[in-house]
Amino acid sequence: MNAPLPRDPIADAQRNWERHGWGDVAAPMAAITAIMRTQQILLARIEGALKPFGLTFARYELLALLSFARSGALPMNKASALLQVHPTSVTNAVDRLEKAGLVVRSQHPTDGRTTLIELTAEGRTLAKSATAVLNTEVFSQSGFADRDVDQLIRILGDFRRGAGDFSE
Amino acid sequence: MNAPLPRDPIADAQRNWERHGWGDVAAPMAAITAIMRTQQILLARIEGALKPFGLTFARYELLALLSFARSGALPMNKASALLQVHPTSVTNAVDRLEKAGLVVRSQHPTDGRTTLIELTAEGRTLAKSATAVLNTEVFSQSGFADRDVDQLIRILGDFRRGAGDFSE
DNA sequence: GCAATATACTAGGACATCCAAGGGTTTGGA
DNA sequence: TCCAAACCCTTGGATGTCCTAGTATATTGC
Known part of the structure; x- marks a missing residue:
């Protein structure tokens, strides 16, 4: 496990995007990059919890x-x-x-x-x-506030529907 | 690309969790599963856009x-x-x-x-x-509403800080 | 009834990620 | 001074994901 970085690398990337004239897409870029990183963290936790079960x-x-x-x-x-x-x-x-x-x-x-x-x-x-x-070990200590969990479910649900995952 | 499912499989999973007595963690489970799936969709789009560049x-x-x-x-x-x-x-x-x-x-x-x-x-x-x-091709058409992008950046930023990615 | 098309699964290959281990380089305390 | 501990990168192995093909079975259309 690495020590925390002094600054958020994704926020830095967002600033770089803005500085190079891509300000209009810097925010979605940051959101998408954050999803990538969050998935990576969560997957590692899950795999760790499942490892004892093979x-x-x-x-x-x-x-x-x-x-x-x-x-x-x-x-x-x-x-x-x-x-x-x-x-x-x-x-x-x-x-x-x-x-x-x-x-x-x-x-x-x-x-x-x-x-x-x-x-x-x-x-x-x-x-x-x-x-x-x-x-x-994982879901009950997700690290998300209850209100944020509801927000995530709604936002990502809209996204997945828009991406063609389901019609409903 | 598969046809859309008639129903959201993650919402179904959430219901299954509740039905089996795990109602207190069903929501975070659903949020985390949704992050996994969203990452997969976004990664596929990104890889598709980058493929012509090798x-x-x-x-x-x-x-x-x-x-x-x-x-x-x-x-x-x-x-x-x-x-x-x-x-x-x-x-x-x-x-x-x-x-x-x-x-x-x-x-x-x-x-x-x-x-x-x-x-x-x-x-x-x-x-x-x-x-x-x-x-x-990807970031400017992310499929997230502007307001949701801001929410995501905030929520996932809190999460990543809590997970020890950065101190700031 | 039979050929053409569609569907279901598997084999082989390309990539990415992690872990464990190994060899070279620096640093720091005895 | 000098050796152990820390650090940096690479190699080899295990997993998972996708894609492309190939084999087998169903379905459709004439």
């Missing part, structure tokens, strides 16, 4: 998704769509989860192209434990 | 940082600190930028441990072009 965030997300599915099983393509990641990323995650005995692949009953991912009992237990740790 | 975002950030340095040169460790990435990531980026003729490594005049990274003329030109495209 899970990464990508694998945890898949486990959590499955644990909320009624039947405990989902087609790969459904998981890819809901997690909003590339199909090959799901293949990768399932490979490792399967090797760890947390999920199993099975054939879709009617569509021969489709592979179902299903939680094992072990996977379900681990998902529950990991969720509890994540909630108490 | 640059990735990581390499562009380094070029831009150097172009704002008075002397056009920075020690590797300084770049690592300002970009807030691991030293090995800087090594990786410099390797590729150097191979592309956009930067050169040189010895520090007094400290034998330190390596300086310096922009070439070509690198400086490319940085300028790439910045112009990024500004007009």
